[in-house]
Amino acid sequence: MADQLRGWRCIEPLLLFLLLETLWGAGAGQIRYSVLEELDKGSFVGNIAKDLGLEPxxxxxxxxxxxxxxxxQLFAxxxxxxxxxxTGRIDREELCAHSAPCLVSFNILVENNMKMYGVEIEIIDINDNFPRFRDEEVKVKVNENAATGTRLVLPFARDADVSVNSLQSYQLSRNMHFSLDEKSGADGQKYPELVLERPLDREKVAVHDLFLTALDGGDPVLSSTMHIRVMVLDAxxxxxxxTRSEYRVSVPENIPVGTRLLTLTATDPDEGTNGELTYSFCNEEDKISGTFKLDSNLGEISTLQSLDYEESRFYFMEVVAQDGGALLASAKVLITVQDVNxxxxxxxxxxxxxxxxxDCPPGTIIALFSVHDGxxxxxxxxxxxxxxxxxxxxEKSVDNYYHLLTTKGLDREEISDYNITVSVIDRGNPPLSTESHISLTxxxxxxxxxxxxxxxxxxYILENNPRGISILSVTAHDPDSGNNAKVIYSLAEDTFQGMPLSSYVSINSNTGILYALGSFDYEQVKDLQLWVMASDSGDLPLRSNMSLSLFVLDQxxxxxxxxxxxIPTDGSTGVELAPRSAEPGYL
Structure with missing residues (x-):
């Protein structure tokens, strides 16, 4: 096998040249590549920078x-x-089993613009697996009076590869009594059968040694051989x-462990041990024997463990009914698992x-998230x-990704924080749902x-007031926050009686308290008209003003x-003369 795999390594550059082409899907943002399995770590898959329209x-x-x-993660x-x-060697068989094509999907996120691109990579199969029988030797029993044309079911081989690299045919060693026939099942598996061509005589030959070879379609062809010992029995x-060649049953995945799924029935008109039947699985995989139980006497198939639709949607198996004389019949069984929510x-x-x-514009992206249901x-x-x-x-994005974006302008003074509940619900009966919370400031x-x-x-202020006395306190409110809401107070520049207003009063820029810088005299100043201004501390300050009338009260x-x-200025007493003829009431 090492020589055959080395042969594949020799043609890898040519195959890579032929297979590693980039295809853009019909939908925008879908990138497709192909790559052979089993390549070394760091092998080139595609020029993702070029396909995204970017420099490396x-x-x-x-x-x-x-x-x-x-x-x-398989890629980097x-x-x-x-x-x-x-990121390492990729084993297609481990990744996809018999599924074809084998596709690996993921997404590429461009973080700065939150754009998603879907990437789909097909893993191409190489012929790195031999067809294999479960056993190297098998014993088959046949009655000596079996009629010509009697068919004997043989174990089949399995090949983990797919398409032409998978199992293609069987070959039987040359012999006088038996020929080989192949049947294809509904699952695509090839089942070999021995066909009796000439009557048997146990007294002449009791054991026939045959060799069955399974071949795949790779280049070169890989094969394996199983030894068949045909034991000839008395009549x-x-x-x-x-009663049927194929049994089908469909069951929900949540049935209890131990539930009887179906009963197979076979009949044998012989008497005694030749008519006593036992049932068994034929060529069962570990998955089958670990999941289902077959009652050897009754032919009932029941569950040994819970079924999971997401793990396996159907099970193929073969059941053999054998009598005491070693004659047998086989029937196919298909169990389909129904999904429940x-x-x-x-x-x-x-x-x-x-x-x-x-001030973000409508359509601003806030979050990117995906939803999934198994x-x-x-x-x-x-x-x-x-x-x-x-x-x-x-807004729906690639695959099951969604953008959360704004639909109109926001106003912090109206609502400063949002707690956004994202609700997802499936369409099952009854439906299941989940909520996720996104906090936004x-x-x-x-x-x-x-x-x-x-x-x-x-x-108002009484005249003769003390210097520095506070007159009143003014307050302006700014609904913004931080420096945008920090208010600074000032007085508009003006003059009164030839003097600047700032020589009469002052205002505390932080508190808005107005102070008298000197003592007012009503006989000189009866009122002052002022403009008080309030300005915030934003990068581009905003301001407003109001008029203040200050009245001085007389004392x-x-x-x-x-x-x-x-009064005389010479120190004499003042004299006022009145005529002798003055009458009462004279001024």
Missing amino acids: RELAERGVRIVSRGRT LNPQSGSLVT NDNAPLF DNAPEVILTSLASSISE DSGENGEILCSIPRNLPFKL VADINDNPPIFPHTSYST NDNAPEILYPS
Whole structure:
């Protein structure tokens, strides 16, 4: 086998040249490659940078990475060359068994713009597996009076490869009594049978040694051989007969362990031990014998362990009924597993912006997530939704990926935080659902100026006030946050009686308290008209103002003064003359 595999290595460059071509699917963002199995680690798969329209250096700059769920990563990105390469040897048979084609799917995420690209890689089979029989030697019993044309069921070979590399035919060693016939089952498996061509005589030959060879269709052809010992028995002239050649049953995956699935029935008209039948599996795999139990006397098949539709959807098996004289009959059994809704949908968050500016435009992407349901059919169909009263919407992306994006402008002063519930529900009966919560903070911008409760104020102060006394406190409110809401107070520049207003009063820029810088005299200043301004501390400050009327109240701080008659300045007593003829009431 080593020589044959070396032969494959010699033609690998040619096959790679022929097979590693990149195909863009009909849908945008779908990339397809093909690669042989069993290539060395680091083998070239495709130029992913070129197919994404990027230079190799841009892969790291844009945060390009592989996103896959639940499977061991088989491929990796080479940031130097921009290529997609293998991370190790890939065994197609371990990965896909007999499924053809063998496809591996994952997604490429471009982080900086949250774009997803689907990638599908077909693993091409090479002929690295021999057809193999379960046993190297098998004994087959046949009655000496068996009629010409009697068929004897033989163990079949299995080949882990697919297509032409899988099992193609059987060959029987030359002999006088038997020929070989092949039948193809519904599963595509080839079943060999010995056909009796000439009557047997146990007294002449009791044992016939034959060799059955299984061949595949690879180049070169691989094969294996099984030794068949045909034991000729004395007459038992009736073979068992099943009521049907094939039995089919369909059961839900959640049936209890030990449930009887079906009963096979065979009859034999012989008497005694020649008519006593025993049932057994033929060529059963470990998976069959570990999952099902066959009652050897009754022919009943029941479960030994729970069934799982997601693990295996159907089981093929062969049951043999053998009488005491070694005659037997076989019947095929197909057990189909029906899906039940036993898997709740999953939400997997891939990328999230936890904070977003309130001035972001509609259509801004907030999060990227995927949904998955392990069931199939309607049980695996998922509906994804968010509450309708939010300024967000869901938009389907590649595969089962969704974008969460804004539908209109946000206002931090109205709502500063959102707790978005993503609900996923399948269409099973009854349906299963899951909720996932996304928290989003709205970042503030300076879109609100400080606002005074009133556009104008008036206040009073007694004259002769002490210097530095506080007159009143003004307050403006800014609904923004941080520096955008930090208010600074100031007075508009103006003059009064030729003096700047700042020489009469001042204002604390942080508290908004107005102070008198000197003592007011009502006889000189009866009122002041001021403009108080409030400005926030944003990068582009916003401001507002209000008018303030300051009235000075009079105090009794001046004694009466006689203006006339005036007091003489020479120190004499003032004299006022009145005529002798003055009458009462004379002024």
